[in-house]
Amino acid sequence: MYKATIAITLRPSILDPEGKTVHRALENLGYDPVEQVRMGKQAELWIDVETEAEARRLAEEACDRLLANPVTENYEISLASVSEEEVREMAQ
Amino acid sequence: MYKATIAITLRPSILDPEGKTVHRALENLGYDPVEQVRMGKQAELWIDVETEAEARRLAEEACDRLLANPVTENYEISLASVSEEEVREMAQ
Numbered sequence: 294m295y296k297a298t299i300a301i302t303l304r305p306s307i308l309d310p311e312g313k314t315v316h317r318a319l320e321n322l323g324y325d326p327v328e329q330v331r332m333g334k335q336a337e338l339w340i341d342v343e344t345e346a347e348a349r350r351l352a353e354e355a356c357d358r359l360l361a362n363p364v365t366e367n368y369e370i371s372l373a374s375v376s377e378e379e380v381r382e383m384a385q
Numbered sequence: 386m387y388k389a390t391i392a393i394t395l396r397p398s399i400l401d402p403e404g405k406t407v408h409r410a411l412e413n414l415g416y417d418p419v420e421q422v423r424m425g426k427q428a429e430l431w432i433d434v435e436t437e438a439e440a441r442r443l444a445e446e447a448c449d450r451l452l453a454n455p456v457t458e459n460y461e462i463s464l465a466s467v468s469e470e471e472v473r474e475m476a477q
Binding site for chain 2: 294298300301302312315318319322324326327328329330331332333334335336337338339340341342347351354355358359360380
């Protein structure tokens with residue numbers, strides 16, 4: 294069992310109004326050192342396959358076909374092996 | 386200059402209807418090995434401070450005061466040093 298953590302971010306050329314709003318809110322709270330904010334999504338997928346290569350292939354396909362918009366978004370996948378026990382605890 | 390990448394996830398006990406919907410959509414596309422999906426947010430903050438410790442303190446405060454809901458969400462901050470040049474490229 295693998296856990297794929299997928300960070301889905303807007304491509305740099307795409308405007309990010311949510312990030313701009315958060316940036317302004319942080320400025321209003323006095324956090325002047327914050328120069329820029331970009332907001333994105335994170336998806337966590339628990340995938341029951343034997344090898345990390347299979348997990349990566351499936352996660353990439355899931356991104357390409359469903360999770361990410363190829364025109365406006367980039368994605369980055371990181372994989373970790375997890376035990377069935379961790380998954381059971383998580384489900385409680 | 387530091388870049389803080391903040392993963393904001395729902396606590397395990399909190400229902401995640403968006404994750405359930407994505408899970409069902411992946412099943413409909415035939416991705417049966419996917420056992421569970423959880424959706425979260427990602428915030429990227431570019432912070433102009435001298436030390437990593439300052440950057441972490443500011444990012445934590447931003448999470449506690451604005452970005453994350455302490456009742457329903459967890460957050461995890463990772464920091465990387467970035468050059469002014471990278472920031473300038475990014476802004477173009």
